[in-house]
Amino acid sequence: MSTFLLGAALFLLVNVAVGLLRVLRGPTAADRMLAAQLFGTTGIAIILLLAVAGGESAALDVALVFALLAVVTVLTFVHRFQRANGAGQEEEP
């Protein structure tokens, strides 16, 4: 069972790596933010799978914090995106 869960976590990790293509290609900043949102949700799923596979129930709290951070991340992006000039320009780090 834990082997299967680890395999599923690995599959999701490959998904995240493939999602990086959208970060590279995405014509607008909103596309890159969508990819970041995917990373967040997939990260939560990976942490859940690893927590159950390894028997560490403390990692469930980590997944909870991750979900909260995902909310803050997207709202922060949109706040900046709305204040930027032009449509989908690169934002300074």
Next chain:
Amino acid sequence: MIADLYTIVLVSAGCLFFLAGTLGLLRFPDVYSRLHALTKADNLGLGLIVLGLIPQVAGWGAVFKLLAVWALALLAAASAAHVVARAALAHGVPAWRRR
């Protein structure tokens, strides 16, 4: 035994939805349709994985935590989809039209 089978089936289905979400994110023609694909991965993919993991954890506290993670991710995805689409619309990102 039944619980293990249930977990394998649901977690596999959840991974399939994540794959569908990633494929949609890569292949759809504009921001708005990519949002559609992303919310499928968020809601259904994560939800199926959470439901599949429920028999594997010990105690009702851990079950509640799993469900709370899913509920928070749902809220995050719903607000994210709404504000990203509204911001993209305000910036004049054109919707894809079939030519």
